[in-house]
Amino acid sequence: MTSTDRTHNPDAETWVDSARAHREFPIQNLPLGVYSIAGEEPRIGCAIGDEIVDLRGLAQDGRLPPDVAPLLAAAELNPLFAAPAAQRRALRHALFDLLTDPERQPEVQMHLYPAGGCRMHVPARVGNFTDFFAGIHHATNGGRLVNPNSPLPANYKFLPIAYHSRSSSIRVSGHPVRRPRGQRKPPDSTAPVFGPSQRLDYELELGVWIAGENDLGSAVSVDDAFGRVAGFCLVNDWSARDLQAWEFQPLGPFLSKSFHTTISPWVVTAEAMIPFLMPHDARAADDPELLPYLVTTTGGSGDALSIQLEVYLTTERMRQQGRPPYKLSAGPASDMYWTVAQMIAHHTVNGCNLMPGDLLGSGTISSAHPGGAGCLLEISLNGKQPVELPSGELRSYLEDSDEIRLTATAYAEGFRSIGLGDCVAIVAGCVSA
Ligand code: MN
Secondary structure: OOOOOHHHOOOOOOOOHHHOOOOOOOOOOOOEEEEEOOOOOOEEEEEEOOEEEEHHHHHHOOOOOOOOHHHHOOOOOHHHHHOOHHHHHHHHHHHHHHHHOHHHHHHHHOOEEEHHHOEEEOOOOOOOEEEEOOOHHHHHHHHHHHOOOOOOOOOOOOOOOEEEEOOOOEEEOOOOEEEOEEEEOOOOOOOOEEEEOOOEEOOEEEEEEEOOOOOOOOOOOOOOHHHHEEEEEEEEOOEEHHHHHHHOOOOOOOHHHHOOEEEOOOEEEOOOOHHHEEEOOOOOOOOOOOOHHHOOOOOOOOEEEOEEEEEEEEOHHHHHOOOOOEEEEEEEHHHOOOOHHHHHHHHHOOOOOOOOOOEEEOOOOOOOOOOOOOOHHHHOOOOOOOEEOOOOOEEOOOOOOOEEEEEEEEOOOOOOOEEOOOEEEEEEEEOOO
16 A cells, blocks of 8 residues: 555656646546536546646546446545545556556547536545644644743643544535624623624644445554545634634634635555655654554554645735735645544544545644744734735734635656645625624
């Protein structure tokens, strides 16, 4: 599962011109998604350069493995995620061969569509969406605002904290987000007030798409956990900090998170990510010993991901002035305290069944380094230190017409870098009554 093969060869090239120098979708990536062209039903595709190859069309023409083709008939990736990993690997190899062999171009060319003319959709039916809290620097920075002497919860280094979030309000990149309304309690008041959130924030997160299913009542070992990953995406877990501060005790966030979540449309598969797995060293020598179910038999605590994450903000005034997006932060995903394998092992240790198409969010990923904070709560110190933008504007939290763009690049020495694709949304005014 975790060894590279010919599809990861950095020298491999495709006959698709736009993919050769592509920053995100070269031949080594081959991410899966659901797209539509005007007037037609959504279907499954694969990004290659600036184009999308129609997998349903290739399957109907008999160009893909016969046991994989029936999994591509639906307008969602759940059947492929439910299949054994070997079938997803076989699909990757078949696509790689079709797109690298110039002699196969005639049979594939008719199934290529310019991505710019396609609309993307949420790639799978999300049964359950669980959001973790695996970014220790986010947990520390956020906790310090409330409890400066002891910012981390007592359980933080013993278990990957998570809560069950909302799947129905997940939208693909590009769908505008409405500012939520709700209760917030001003610090000088004993009773809450009601109205539009005044502290709308984004959260930079990595998303994990789940493959396969463990029976209810059976756990997934930390050694087997990475085998339950179908792929990765970017997640913006929009958060209303004022609503959150008032509602979150004692059962965790509710309306402050459930109003909207933006995900990037492409599933960068677990197979594509193999070159970018790296040793996980986020735990310090004096951290408490882990319970055995969170420790891999190989001695470490699982694999981290070599992914560089960035966040950009564009305001209405910046657009009018023709300014480029402003980089709010940059940092590595390897700064997460918990690995994806540990999150999955913990999620199922009580016998909870994870299903194909379930989505896990990592929690806000902040870096240990300056300029690496993954949300405005941390960047602005909850409004005490607003960001000054090149347009002269100040931002503590998001204003209407602000656009947030998350990007991610996986990189490793000796391999071709790949991207996760954009996760973008604009704040489009308040929810209607
Ligand atoms: Mn979150």
